[in-house]
Amino acid sequence: MRGWIRTGVGVLIVLVLLFPLYWMLNASLQPSGALLRPTPEFLPLPATLDGYREALATQGGHLLSSLLVAGGTVVVSLVIATPAAYSLAQLRWRGGPVFVFALLIVQMIPGIVMANSLYALFGDLGLIDNYLGLVLADSTATVPFAILVLRAFMVAIPRELSEAARVDGAGHWRTFVSIIVPVSRNAVVTAGVFAFLFAWADFLFAMTLTTGQGIEPVTVGIYRFVGNQTADWNGIMATAVLAAIPAAILLVVAQRYVVAGMTGGAVKE
Amino acid sequence: MSRRAAAIAFLLPALLYVLVFFGYPLVYNLLMSLRDFSVRSFYTGQAPFVGVANYVAALGNPVFARAALNTVWFTVGSIVFQFGIGLALAVFFNGRFLGSATLRALLLLPWLLPLVVSGAVWRWIFDQDHGVLNTALRLVGLPAIPWLTDTGWALPAVILTNIWIGIPFNLVLLHGGLRAIPGSLYEAAALDGAGGWQRFRSITWPLLRPVTGIVLMLGLVYTIKVFDVIMVITGGGPANATQTLTTFSYSLSFHDFAFGQGAAIGNVLILVSTVFGFVYLRSARESLT
Structure with missing residues (x-):
């Protein structure tokens, strides 16, 4: 052709x-x-622009809630996953491979199972209708993925690099912060982008771990909006456009990382 | 600090996280499924042990059979078309031509959107009186279809939506696989006079096999647990026509407040997912380790 x-x-x-x-x-x-x-x-x-005015008036707070949850999930995921990946890829403890296998397995646990039991657990801990609760719940999906993506990247960092730093007197923490993390920048961004996208889009945890009396992420907002019998499609679609904006922005500015993440979880290039 | 101590120290937060947020819920879910766990249980802390009664009740519920069958149809229908269309597009966009990279990137958009957004958009498209799909049907002289209110059409409608959502994922992974096939093979085949279809059958398809396996297995594991799309478009209705195992588990727990039965269905889902998961891990073992 x-x-x-x-x-x-x-x-x-x-x-x-x-x-x-x-x-x-x-x-x-x-x-x-x-x-x-x-x-x-x-x-x-x-x-x-009536639809957008209505969307911002009724869903503006929900968009903000989603932003907070997504931002929190990125922080929690990276703080937990980056050191773990360093340990698995470079320090290589005997139990590491078992842990990696466990991560691959827990990744496949359906979200509804997590939601079911987290609802009971969070009820006891007072984490229902709570930002921290949603962040921790969303992290169950993003932490294993982030560890696997970061580990796959860090395995390829020559061990000589961190050993040289150790010879120069840097401790493990120093080596991690000033060598491993900067070198792994691309993988950290990929893991962060995916944590953000997941938490921003999360509906299952948002639906089950909130009661409608407190915080309400925008996905639940749209769901309730659509469910109204007098469906006002102009306002709904305007909200949908606003909720789609982060994905569109990431596609423009971070497309490389998005594609890396899509394939990174599955096949190594 | 010795290397071993450092290794454990760096891994510790993740270890604790996995124990608390996976270990505990998994065990809890198992215990919950063996108890009569209701709303009252949350207040009184009382949940009498009932053995397998929850499993008997949930699996014996006629909705279960319907939901299981719907899940199979939904999964098979979604994956066959996502994969077929994704592969065709991957082959098409594999050639170098003006704008191919940009166009391919644009196609990622449906996959990146929150599923609730895609669901809302398609619900508007499927709207019986004002949806664009029925407008198009009327335009060519066909009768409008009650997409979301007819028990026969609702499942195809949500499958269609899910196919649309999943095409980009298949496209990206298969495109990655295609790029790894050396171009010299095609040149040699072309010299031997092989046509386009023949080159696909004897070079592309066999060499793509490992990626194909991974894409299909991942698709399976993701699609079985579908929730968002169905909740937004049909809510499982009409008359359970689009109920899947996940939405059924959700409605048992969070609608009927029969948490024990919801947990029982959840455990059935875990079983199914892990079986496919192990098949996936076996097939992907080489690229993961």
Whole structure:
């Protein structure tokens, strides 16, 4: 196939597959009434920002809650996972391989099982409707992944590098902070990006570990919004667009890390 | 500090985390499934031991059979099409042409969005009176379909949504696998006069096998535990037509407050996932160690 024909077909494929996203954007910019006409408008003309005003008014706090939970999850995941990965990849304790295997297994535990028992545990600890509770719950998905991705990267760091630092009198902690972490920057960013994306998108824990009386992440906000009988699609789609923004931003600024993470958990290149 | 002590010290936070946040819930879930655990239990601390009664009740519930079958259909339907379309796109975008990298990157978007967002968007698309899908059907003279209110159409509708969500994942992993195949093989085959289909069958497909196995197994493990998409689009309905094992477990625990039965279904899910998980680990062992 000639190059430009192929580009044309490629553009067509992307247009078809991304049409639902255009349709979301389209509905988010039209007055609610216009969305209920017999034939839909394919262009949001005249456009209105009413949906976004409503989204920010009713879901703005939920977006902020999600941001806090996602940020907290990134911090907790990296603080726990980075030293662990250093230990597994470079210090190599006998029990390490068993631990790695355990991580691979626990990664496959369905979230609903975690939610079921965390609900009981958090009830006792007073962590229901709590930011720390959601951060710790979300970390159950992100910590094992982060350790595995970081370890896979750190295994490739020559041992001579950290041994040289040790010869120069640096302790294990010093070696970790000033050599291993900077060298592993890319893997740390990948693990962080994925922790953020997961926690931002989390619905199961947000749904089960909150009661609707306290904090409410935006995923639950959208779910309740959609569930209203008088579905106001303009406001819902505007909220959906706002909730999609972090993913879109990361795709633009951190695409390399996203692809690395998608393949990193599965195949080593 | 000796290396061994340092190794353990650096690993300690993670060890503790895994023990508390995986070990405890797993054991707790097992104990919960053997007890009559209700809302009252949370206040009184009383949950009488009932043996396998929860399993008998949950597995004997007619919804269980429905949910299990739906989970199979959902998983098989999703994976067959995600993989097929993902592979076709991976082959297409593997060639170098103007904009191929940018277009491929754009296709990642559906996978990166929160599932709740994708679910909401598709629910709007499936809307019976105002959804664009039925508008298109009417345009070509076909009758509108009650996508989400008809027991026959709801499952295909959520499967369609999940296929859309999963294509990018398959595309990226398979594309990575394709790039690892040396181009010289194709050149040699072309010199021998092999056509496009023949090159795919005798070079691409066999050499892609290891990646194929990993993609399918990961897809299986992810898809079996589907929750978000179904909750947002149909909530498991109408009349349990889209109930899966996860949504069934959720509704037992958090809707009926029969936590013991919810935990029992959860343990069934663990069993299924670990069986596939072990198959995956076996097939991926070489690339992981």
